[in-house]
Amino acid sequence: MTTHSVEHSDEFRAGRELGLNHVKLGMWLFLASEVMFFGGLISSFLHYKLNNPSLESGLLDVLLVGGNTFVLLTSSYTVVMALAAARTGNTAGLVRNLLLTAVLGAAFLAGQGYEFASLIREGMTPTSSVFGSSFFTLTGFHGLHVLVGLLWALRNLAKALRGGFGEGRALGVEIFGLYWHFVDIVWIVLFTVIYLI
Amino acid sequence: MTSSQTPASSTFQTLRRYISWNTDHKVIGIQYLVTTFTFFLIGGALAMVMRTELSQPGVDLLNGAEYNRFMTNHGSVMLFLWIIPVFSGFANFMLPIMIGAKDMAFPRLNAASFWLIPPAGVIMLTSFFVGAADAGWTAYVPLSIQSADGQSLWAVSVILLGTSSIMGAINFVTTTVTMRAPGITIWRLPLFVWAMMATALLVIMATPVLTAGLVLVALDRLAGTLFFSVEAGGNPILWQNIFWFYSHPAVYIMVLPGMGIVSEIFPVFSRKPIFGYKMIALSSMAISVLGLTVWAHHMFTSGLDPRLRVPYMITSMVIAVPTGVKIFSWLATIWDGKIRLQTPMLFALGFISMFLIGGITGIFLASIPIDIHVHDTYFVVAHLHFVLFGGAVSAVYAGLYYWFPKITGRMYDENLGKLHFLMNFLGTNLSYLPMFLAGLLGMPRRVADYAPEFQPLNLLATMGAALLASSTLPFLYNAIVSWAKGPRASANPWQGLTLEWSVSSPPPPHNFEHTPAVEYGPYDYGQPRQLEQPASAAAD
Numbered sequence: 001m002t003t004h005s006v007e008h009s010d011e012f013r014a015g016r017e018l019g020l021n022h023v024k025l026g027m028w029l030f031l032a033s034e035v036m037f038f039g040g041l042i043s044s045f046l047h048y049k050l051n052n053p054s055l056e057s058g059l060l061d062v063l064l065v066g067g068n069t070f071v072l073l074t075s076s077y078t079v080v081m082a083l084a085a086a087r088t089g090n091t092a093g094l095v096r097n098l099l100l101t102a103v104l105g106a107a108f109l110a111g112q113g114y115e116f117a118s119l120i121r122e123g124m125t126p127t128s129s130v131f132g133s134s135f136f137t138l139t140g141f142h143g144l145h146v147l148v149g150l151l152w153a154l155r156n157l158a159k160a161l162r163g164g165f166g167e168g169r170a171l172g173v174e175i176f177g178l179y180w181h182f183v184d185i186v187w188i189v190l191f192t193v194i195y196l197i
Numbered sequence: 198m199t200s201s202q203t204p205a206s207s208t209f210q211t212l213r214r215y216i217s218w219n220t221d222h223k224v225i226g227i228q229y230l231v232t233t234f235t236f237f238l239i240g241g242a243l244a245m246v247m248r249t250e251l252s253q254p255g256v257d258l259l260n261g262a263e264y265n266r267f268m269t270n271h272g273s274v275m276l277f278l279w280i281i282p283v284f285s286g287f288a289n290f291m292l293p294i295m296i297g298a299k300d301m302a303f304p305r306l307n308a309a310s311f312w313l314i315p316p317a318g319v320i321m322l323t324s325f326f327v328g329a330a331d332a333g334w335t336a337y338v339p340l341s342i343q344s345a346d347g348q349s350l351w352a353v354s355v356i357l358l359g360t361s362s363i364m365g366a367i368n369f370v371t372t373t374v375t376m377r378a379p380g381i382t383i384w385r386l387p388l389f390v391w392a393m394m395a396t397a398l399l400v401i402m403a404t405p406v407l408t409a410g411l412v413l414v415a416l417d418r419l420a421g422t423l424f425f426s427v428e429a430g431g432n433p434i435l436w437q438n439i440f441w442f443y444s445h446p447a448v449y450i451m452v453l454p455g456m457g458i459v460s461e462i463f464p465v466f467s468r469k470p471i472f473g474y475k476m477i478a479l480s481s482m483a484i485s486v487l488g489l490t491v492w493a494h495h496m497f498t499s500g501l502d503p504r505l506r507v508p509y510m511i512t513s514m515v516i517a518v519p520t521g522v523k524i525f526s527w528l529a530t531i532w533d534g535k536i537r538l539q540t541p542m543l544f545a546l547g548f549i550s551m552f553l554i555g556g557i558t559g560i561f562l563a564s565i566p567i568d569i570h571v572h573d574t575y576f577v578v579a580h581l582h583f584v585l586f587g588g589a590v591s592a593v594y595a596g597l598y599y600w601f602p603k604i605t606g607r608m609y610d611e612n613l614g615k616l617h618f619l620m621n622f623l624g625t626n627l628s629y630l631p632m633f634l635a636g637l638l639g640m641p642r643r644v645a646d647y648a649p650e651f652q653p654l655n656l657l658a659t660m661g662a663a664l665l666a667s668s669t670l671p672f673l674y675n676a677i678v679s680w681a682k683g684p685r686a687s688a689n690p691w692q693g694l695t696l697e698w699s700v701s702s703p704p705p706p707h708n709f710e711h712t713p714a715v716e717y718g719p720y721d722y723g724q725p726r727q728l729e730q731p732a733s734a735a736a737d
Contacts, residue, residue: 010712011298011299011300011376012302012375012376013379014374014375014376014377014378014381015374015375015376016375018374018375020374020375021375022302022303022371022374022375022376025370025371025374025375026302026303026306026367026368026371029366029367029370029371029401030363030367032401032402033363033367033401033402033404033405034405036401036402036403036404036405036406036409037405037406037408037409038409039405039406039409040405040406040407040408040409040410040439040442041409041412041413043439044409044413044424044435044439047432047435048424048430048432051432052430052432126416126420126421126422127420127421127422127423129423129429129430130423130424130429130430130431132423133416133417133422133423133424134424136422137412137413137416137422137424141412
C-alpha cells in the first residue's frame with residue numbers, strides 16, 4: 001500500500017529536518033550508555049592498578065597484544081571500505097570487506113584467547129589477585145563486545161550475499177560500523193591504561 | 198482497544214493483547230502500569246509486615262535476619278519494580294501521542310523493555326526460597342558478597358531491570374527527537390515530555406555504571422573474583438562510589454517524571470498558562486546534569502577525604518535551586534487561577550506539599566554536620582519516603598486519575614477518588630512525620646527492635662501505614678469497576694490542550710487520523726480560539 005508507506009516514512013520527518021536518522025540516533029545513545037558501562041569497569045581497573053599495584057602486571061606481553069591491537073585497528077579500515085562499497089552498490093567489495101572484518105575480528109579474539117591461556121598458565125587468573133580480577137573482567141567484556149560485532153558482521157555478510165544492500169541502502173552497514181568503531185576505540189583506551197601506562 | 202466490546206469472546210481477545218507480545222505503545226503502556234502497580238502492592242505488603250513488627254519494641258513477628266530480607270526486598274521492589282518503571286508506563290502511553298506520533302521509534306525494542314520486567318520481578322522475589330537478599334537495597338559490600346544465594350538473584354534481577362530502563366530511555370529520546378509532528382517545536386513540547394527527556398538522558402548516563410558495579414558483585418559471588426574482598430586488597434568504598442553514582446541520580450529518575458506529570462495538571466486545573474514554561478523545562482535538564490555530581494554526599498561517614506566533602510555538600514545544595522524554580526512556578530501557575538479541586542489536582546497539590554518536606558529535609562541531610570548526626574537513623578527513612586511516597590507516588594496517582602479517562606475511555610468515580618486522596622495524604626504524613634522525630638532522637642534504621650522510648654512514635658507510624666495500605670482499597674475498587682463499567686469519557690473531559698486530549702478516549706489504533714499540525718503551545722489557556730478546534734489536520 002503506497003499511502004501507508006508514505007505515511008510511515010512521514011513519521012520521522014522531525015528527525016529528517018534535523019538531519020538525524022532515528023536508527024542512527026538510537027545507536028549513538030546506546031553507545032553513550034556503553035561508554036558509561038566501560039567507564040565503570042575502567043575506573044575500577046584504574047583504582048586497583050593505582051592503589052593496589054601487583055607484580056602480576058609484569059606478566060603482560062605488550063608485544064603480542066600490540067600486534068593484536070594492530071589487527072583490530074586494521075579491521076576499522078575494512079569496515080570503512082565496506083561502507084564505501086555499500087554506498088556505491090558494489091556488492092563484491094562489500095562482501096570482501098565484511099569477510100576481512102570478520103577474519104580480523106576472529107584473529108583478535110584468537111590472540112586474546114592465546115594471551116589469556118598463557119597468563120593462566122603462569123598463574124594469573126581472575127581469582128589470583130585483585131589485578132587479575134579487574135584485568136580479566138575488563139578485557140573479557142571487551143572481547144564479548146568483539147564477539148557480538150563478529151556475529152553482526154557475519155549476519156551482514158549473509159545479507160550482502162543475498163543482495164540485501166542495494167544502492168542507497170547502506171544504513172545497516174553504517175550502524176554496524178558505528179558499533180565496530182566504538183569497540184575499537186574502547187580497545188585503544190584499554191590498551192593504553194592496561195598495557196602502556 | 199477499540200470502543201464497544203460487549204461479547205465475552207471479544208473481552209477475552211482484548212485481555213489477551215495485554216498478556217502477550219504486542220508492539221503498540223498504548224498496550225505496552227498499560228502493561229507497564231498494571232504490572233508495576235502489582236509490584237507496588239507486593240512491596241507494600243512487605244512494608245506492612247515490617248511496620249507490624251515495629252509497632253512495639255521487642256522481636257515478635259520477624260527476627261533480625263528475616264527483617265533484613267523484608268527490608269531489602271521492600272526497598273528493591275518499590276524502587277526498581279515500581280517507581281522507576283511505572284513512569285515508563287505513563288511515558289509509553291502518552292509521550293508518542295503528546296508529540297503527535299503514531300508509535301514509539303522502536304516498537305519491538307519497546308515491547309522487549311517491558312517483557313524484561315516480569316521475569317526480573319519473579320527472579321527478585323524467588324530469592325525468598327533460596328535465602329533472600331538481605332543487604333539492603335544499597336547492597337553494600339562486603340555484606341552483599343557474604344549473603345545467601347538470593348543476593349545473586351537480586352543482582353541478576355537489577356541488571357535486567359537496568360537494561361530494560363536503558364532500552365526504554367533510548368526509545369524515549371529517539372522518539373521525541375525524530376518523531377514530533379509539524380508544529381511541535383522543542384518549545385512547544387509538553388513539560389511531561391521535557392521531564393521524560395531529562396530522565397531518559399540521566400538513565401543513559403547513570404544506569405550502565407550500576408550495571409558495571411553489579412557485574413563486579415555478581416562475579417565476586419559467582420566466579421570468585423576479588424573485587425570487594427578486603428583481605429585480598431579489594432575496596433568496599435569502590436562499590437559505594439559506583440552504587441551512588443547511579444543511585445543518587447536515580448532519585449531524580451524517580452521524581453523528574455512525576456514533576457512532569459504535575460506540570461501537566463496544574464495549568465489544566467487552574468485554567469491558566471503554566472508559569473515559567475522554559476524555566477521548568479530547563480530546570481529538569483539542570484537537575485539531570487547536577488544530579489550526576491553529588492553522589493558522595495551519601496558517603497560523608499564512609500571515611501571520605503574531608504576536603505572532598507564540602508564540594509559535594511555545595512553541589513547537593515545547588516540542586517535546590519532548579520527544584521525551587523519548579524515549585525515556585527507551579528505555585529505561580531495556580532495563583533489566581535480558576536482552580537478545580539478534582540482528584541488529579543488534589544494529588545498534585547499533595548505532591549507539592551509533601552515533596553517540599555522531603556526536599557527541604559534533603560538540604561538538611563546535604564549539610565555535613567547534620568548528616569553525620571542523623572546518618573543511618575529514621576530521619577533518613579522519613580526524608581526518603583517523603584520524597585518517594587509523598588512525592589513520586591502522589592504524582593503517579595495524580596497521573597493515573599488525570600489520564601484514566603484517556604487510557605480506559607471511562608470516567609472514574611470522583612467521590613472514591615477524593616476518599617482515596619484523603620486517606621493517602623493523612624496516611625503518608627502519619628507514617629513518616631513521626632519518623633523524623635524518632636530519627637532526630639537517635640533511633641537507628643534497618644533494625645527489627647528498638648528502645649522502648651520510641652514506642653509511641655512507632656505506633657503512630659504503624660497506624661499511618663495501615664491507613665496507607667487501606668487507602669489502596671478505594672483506589673483498586675474505583676479503577677477496576679470504573680474500567681469495566683464506568684460512564685463513557687469524552688475525548689477531552691478536562692479541557693486540556695495537549696495533543697492526547699485531541700483524540701478519542703481511548704485513542705484509536707494509530708492515534709491520529711491525520712498527522713496533526715500544531716499551531717499553539719500546550720498551555721495556551723485564556724486564549725479561547727484553541728478550545729473549539731484543538732488540532733487541525735495537516736494539509737500535506
